[in-house]
Amino acid sequence: MNNLHAKTLDIINLNVTLPNGHRLLRDVSLSLDPGEVRALVGESGAGKSMIGKAVLGILPTGISISQGEILLEGTHLNALTPATRRKTIAQTSALIPQDPLTALNPVRKIGPQITDPLTRIHGWTKARALARTRELLDRVHIRNPDRVLNSYPHELSGGMRQRILIAAAFAPSPRLIVADEPTTALDVTVQKEILRLIRELQRETGTGVLFVTHDMGVVAKISQKVTVLFGGRVVEDAPTHRIFENPEHAYTRALIAATPTPNASTEPFRPVPPALIAELHREIQADDDRFSKRAHR
Amino acid sequence: MTDVMTPPQPALFSIKDLHLSFPDRAHRPLFGTAPRIEVLKGLTLDLPEGRITGIVGESGSGKSTLGRVLVRLLAPDAGQVTFDGKDIGTLDEDALRPLRRDLQMIFQDPMSSLNPRHKVWRIIAQPMKRYRRGGTRADALKALEKVGLPESFADRYPHELSGGQRQRVGIARAIALEPRFILADEIVSGLDVSSQAQVLSLLKTLAKDMGLTVAFISHDLSVIRHLCDDVIVLNHGEIVDSGPVQTVFEHPKSDITKALLDAIPRPEINDSWFD
Numbered sequence: 001m002n003n004l005h006a007k008t009l010d011i012i013n014l015n016v017t018l019p020n021g022h023r024l025l026r027d028v029s030l031s032l033d034p035g036e037v038r039a040l041v042g043e044s045g046a047g048k049s050m051i052g053k054a055v056l057g058i059l060p061t062g063i064s065i066s067q068g069e070i071l072l073e074g075t076h077l078n079a080l081t082p083a084t085r086r087k088t089i090a091q092t093s094a095l096i097p098q099d100p101l102t103a104l105n106p107v108r109k110i111g112p113q114i115t116d117p118l119t120r121i122h123g124w125t126k127a128r129a130l131a132r133t134r135e136l137l138d139r140v141h142i143r144n145p146d147r148v149l150n151s152y153p154h155e156l157s158g159g160m161r162q163r164i165l166i167a168a169a170f171a172p173s174p175r176l177i178v179a180d181e182p183t184t185a186l187d188v189t190v191q192k193e194i195l196r197l198i199r200e201l202q203r204e205t206g207t208g209v210l211f212v213t214h215d216m217g218v219v220a221k222i223s224q225k226v227t228v229l230f231g232g233r234v235v236e237d238a239p240t241h242r243i244f245e246n247p248e249h250a251y252t253r254a255l256i257a258a259t260p261t262p263n264a265s266t267e268p269f270r271p272v273p274p275a276l277i278a279e280l281h282r283e284i285q286a287d288d289d290r291f292s293k294r295a296h297r
Numbered sequence: 298m299t300d301v302m303t304p305p306q307p308a309l310f311s312i313k314d315l316h317l318s319f320p321d322r323a324h325r326p327l328f329g330t331a332p333r334i335e336v337l338k339g340l341t342l343d344l345p346e347g348r349i350t351g352i353v354g355e356s357g358s359g360k361s362t363l364g365r366v367l368v369r370l371l372a373p374d375a376g377q378v379t380f381d382g383k384d385i386g387t388l389d390e391d392a393l394r395p396l397r398r399d400l401q402m403i404f405q406d407p408m409s410s411l412n413p414r415h416k417v418w419r420i421i422a423q424p425m426k427r428y429r430r431g432g433t434r435a436d437a438l439k440a441l442e443k444v445g446l447p448e449s450f451a452d453r454y455p456h457e458l459s460g461g462q463r464q465r466v467g468i469a470r471a472i473a474l475e476p477r478f479i480l481a482d483e484i485v486s487g488l489d490v491s492s493q494a495q496v497l498s499l500l501k502t503l504a505k506d507m508g509l510t511v512a513f514i515s516h517d518l519s520v521i522r523h524l525c526d527d528v529i530v531l532n533h534g535e536i537v538d539s540g541p542v543q544t545v546f547e548h549p550k551s552d553i554t555k556a557l558l559d560a561i562p563r564p565e566i567n568d569s570w571f572d
Contacts, residue, residue, distance in 0.1 A: 043489040044460065158356065187355040187516050188560040195562075196571050214489045217562030221570050244566050258490040259564045260519035262546060268523030269498035272491040 006074030008032045008175050008208035009055065014068035015291075016047075016054050016232075024050050024063065026232045026287055032208040032225075034175070037199075039219040039240070040212045041255065042229035043272075048212045050232070052178035055210070057089050073175055090121045094169035096198075098181040100161035104153040111149035114168040122172050129171075136167035140197050159190040166197055173205040180212045195222050216259040220244055228252050231284045250276055308343035309478060309510045310367060315340040315376035315386075317362060336362045338534040339376070344478075349504055349511040351521035351542065353557065354531035360514045363531065364480045367512055368400045369393055381477070398428040401471040405483040407463035411455040411470075417441070418451035421470045430474055440473035441466075444499060461492030465499065472503055479504070482514045497524050518557055522546055530554045 118129035325331035378386035404410035426432030530538035537551035
């Protein structure tokens with residue numbers, strides 16, 4: 001299964017569709033190398049979270065992949081039976097969600113919530129799972145691992161819970177992590193620490209990360225590659241330094257300009273110009289017309 | 298963009314040695330009363346009339362608690378809260394009622410602060426009726442126009458609006474009452490940058506046009522830099538920095554302010570940011 005030369009993730013012309021035929025993702029292609037962080041950026045509704053959900057096989061009910069291929073470590077996911085697909089995804093990938101409180105079971109202690117997947121999915125012994133969990137909790141600077149393992153989620157702060165989920169995600173050294181706005185709910189100082197942890201662990205384990213965010217500031221700090229999305233379409237795909245130093249698409253430039261900075265020199269409050277949005281919508285419409293012709297042929 | 302050094306304005310709010318604490322239920326003994334956690338530890342500050350003051354700090358710094366004292370959803374344990382020359386800290390609900398219209402609030406999550414069963418125009422008109430400030434559909438439409446929403450939005454329900462549009466309705470509801478003070482608590486933290494920019498420039502224009510005094514609570518210093526005239530930095534219930542935004546941002550006195558400024562990820566390549 002593990003093809004050494006394969007990319008961690010390869011998405012080819014992915015289309016994700018509502019039951020009424022409306023496309024949420026439109027011919028999205030992107031790839032991720034081992035150890036690489038790719039930011040998926042765009043406004044609400046751009047489809048950035050949907051890509052991660054499609055890859056992990058956790059699309060909401062009714063939403064499905066209508067066309068396209070997802071290759072995880074060289075394995076065509078659509079060619080697998082649902083059971084094998086779930087197993088493959090679970091053994092190679094992990095999710096760091098936006099809201100750690102809803103991701104953690106409120107009536108179970110933290111300890112088993114981290115170790116269970118390690119024993120059940122990865123087949124580790126309990127002792128090994130517990131040792132690895134302690135190691136990771138130490139890595140995310142949790143001083144008192146025994147107390148934390150015996151706590152319930154509500155007894156911990158938001159930053160603490162997010163660090164626990166990062167530890168849980170990295171514990172099995174997955175090949176792929178989808179980080180879905182993992183720092184949006186946090187204070188800037190905690191955000192910086194969390195970003196640093198993700199970067200450190202990801203470099204150590206060689207994990208590829210799809211990092212979903214709407215914050216161009218975070219994109220600049222954490223990623224090496226960027227996919228800019230609008231209305232479920234890829235608007236620009238480029239190395240991060242090029243996105244900031246020489247962005248090609250007007251929408252990318254508008255997103256960067258809309259990001260507030262603490263400098264007095266930058267002009268405040270520049271939303272994406274409505275004319276640009278209208279143009280992007282026209283492109284999507286034209287795209288949809290071509291797509292429906294293709295579908296009806 | 299930032300206005301020229303304005304002459305010192307009389308303070309609309311004047312707060313002296315404000316203390317506030319909550320019972321610590323987690324450590325309640327079997328008998329007797331729970332110990333108290335001090336959330337605000339003797340704050341002294343002024344909010345000058347007609348200016349936008351940013352209140353910033355980390356989670357748990359007491360910024361929302363301070364906001365809630367300003368609109369008198371919470372009463373202080375000790376200290377003075379003077380609004381327009383009146384000490385409102387000790388007033389009971391009956392005595393506060395005539396002041397309520399002057400002290401309005403815009404909330405973080407419009408989905409839970411706008412009645413989901415009411416159309417937009419009723420959401421705006423209902424408090425107008427209560428405070429005898431009109432409350433007809435036409436009145437609501439006027440408020441909608443001020444926040445840049447077309448008439449067609451009057452008959453929509455909150456769930457039919459985008460996050461930015463909902464926040465505009467929240468602003469319309471507050472300004473329709475022609476208050477003197479608005480508390481805005483993290484009103485753009487749930488929005489993406491483009492909607493954020495729209496809502497903030499709207500708030501700034503309205504506040505300046507109507508001569509409103511605004512307290513803008515946020516954890517985002519970049520937003521405060523561009524929106525506010527003054528800023529107060531809170532840490533564990535104490536003021537660690539305050540003054541005109543330009544002064545505080547360019548010459549932060551406290552390490553807390555410096556740390557908050559340093560932690561902002563700016564949209565530019567900087568390989569040494571993590572070091």
